[in-house]
Amino acid sequence: MATHQFDGIIVGAGGAGLMAALQASKTAKIAVLSKLYPTRSHTGAAQGGIGAALGNSEEDNWEWHMFDTVKGGDYLVDQDAAEIMCQEAVEAVYELEHMGLPFNRNADGTIAQRPFGGHTRDHGKAPVRRSCYAADRTGHMILQTLYQQCIKQGVTFFNEYHVIDLLTNNGAACGVVAVEIATGEIHTFHSKGVMFATGGSGRMFKITSNALTLTGDGMAVLYRKGLPLEDMEFFQFHPTGIYKMGILITEAARGEGGILRNGSGERFMERYAPTLKDLAPRDMVSRAIHQELRAGKGVNGKDYVHLDLTHLPAKTIHEKLPDITDFVETYMGLDPTKDLIPIQPTAHYAMGGIPTNSNAEVVIDEKNTPMPGLYAAGECACVSVHGANRLGTNSLVDIVVFGRRGGKAMAQFVQKAALQPLPADPEAPARARIDKLFNSTGTEVVARIREELQAEMMDKASVYRIEADLKKMLEIIEHLKKKYESVRLIDHGKKFNMELLEAFELEHLLQLAQVTVTAALARKESRGAHSRDDYPKRDDANFLKHSLAYPEGSGVRLSYKPVSITRFQPQERKY
């Protein structure tokens, strides 16, 4: 047992966590905890670009970006937050450039921009070049650049520390409890401020673009403390995952001119989105693919369609899409300049998460009351700037803008706030979790429960949903949670006990899956990424509202709060 004291703790070292650390550590004593090395974080896997209305290639402005974000999110976006994000995106991109990010450039030396799904000129008239990019490894460049700046600034890191509990006292956050993976020791971090920036939870699904480590730890740790999660029924499926593997093929492939084709070679998106076609938002394209598959129009009767880049100049593919070219060659043995690429929708992004306001303060009820000292940013948070469906590039905008705002807010808070005393025996709940796993005499195995959860969630709660499946899924989750109670670890060592870490991760996934399915069952409409076969229309009269899920007994209690609507009234969503 060891206790550390800081002004602020940031959990997670992806884009949001590092951006917050850069801001907050200017004036406060900050530590960043990550279960990985920071450069392993999944921000590094983002490919296509970061959206900002720089207008370098053609006329653009932040209000158009905001409109696209709100419409893309099927009007569930909190518009006050989207306004902030789209305005601040422009300065955020300049700041990244100033930090050294190697953006691709136009001939005049300005940052190059390209089209992306759902990003349009003048409220939907045509695609617009808004995505600022560095080849197809923009996220890698953001992660590297922010980590480089953290080194320059001397930010304190605790690498390979797995946070498994939040500490609170007197209604305020006062630290976290973490397992040091290298030694198995439990550490208490005592602080005035705590920020979670732990990323998504895509590993609840079988086919996903998400890293093996994206198990929703931050969301689950807070939920376990009785705090709510917002809009968890909305999970984005990216249309173009490599068939069977789920590895992401960036939307920039379509931004550069790539086309989706069904089994008979037809460019089917023309029928679903006559104006934007292949550059329609992700939820629509993923649904279109599923409809083609249901109509028997998959390739060779199988459950995939093709992404066609063969008509693009080889130079474009090699210079602007080098990484995905490498993925397609490595994993499929195909040459994208000559071969069609088999793709299927892949679980990609959690729109929902820890509810926050636009300063990244965690809010804990229907009235948006903040919990003093607690912050969240990035994919684990729900501001909500993505509503029911995130636009491509906006995840990187989100982490940079709200990571920075959260870092600033936390730095200001710790200047004036008092350090809450630690609760009595702060490590007791964490120790109980560990002891229970080590002392179990059951026979269940982590990997098998996880596989079953992932396969069933893919089958019953992915692109299309229906009441009977969702109800069945809740029963399956109940059953799997019972099995989890009898999980037995083979590894009883302390040093790098990855089996223990994976057991925590599985518990988190089970809880989040239960929240996702419960909220999906209750939302009897189709909006954005949440598509109900039995309720195919959007229902603004009853469901233009955010869900809030609280733990209650072994189940989930749902509540709702209104959406912030400022500039754009809900309209029918056509592209």
Place this chain on the structure above:
Amino acid sequence: MDVKFKILRFDPDKDKKPHWESYQVEMEPTDRVLDGLELIKGRVDGTLGLRRSCAHGVCGSDAMLINGKNLLACKVLVKSLPQPITIEPMRGFNVLRDLIVDMEPFFAKYRAVKPYLIEKDERPEHKERLQSPADREKFEDTTKCILCGACTTSCPSFWANPDYVGPAAIVQAHRFIFDSRDQGKEERVEVLDGRDGVWRCRTVFNCVEACPKGINVTKAIGEVKQALSKGELDPPK
């Protein structure tokens, strides 16, 4: 298909030295080596220790010796390898457990070359700095580095002298030295031109072969050597 693995195991709490263990798992030919290791860990022996995250070659967690070569376990398919597939930790770092090595000395060298943009002028307000596509191209190759350690741990000069700053750190230095926006080139000379700097490189090219991102590491090191020789990194007069 059945796939046989031979893995070099080491548990610091139990073992005095590493030992080989054999495993066999049922896999698809198109599965990754990492899928095999995950199957073994999940189904056969939960005590197997390895680092991994993205599983598609962008995070740099799972570099290891596979059939004697430094590779990312997530970037090589089992069908491309003769069996049994041998798996060992990267060479030259302390083994902490099984395939997990101590990366701290590696990151210390990374930090030593000041791997960040050094700015002396004020940043422009409300706009980006300009950079021509040609200037951007000069360091494109070295921006790809994912800090996996495959190059450094395949380098005979590093094996012979663990104080050698190593190819990965030089790649990182290159990324900034050849960036037209960087104004601190002279700040990296001491490390790069010193006794454990670039001159330890004997152009064996192992690093080029090992790099999972296809970076021409030896060329980058050569460019740094040339810049040092020509005095291009000296302080401005």
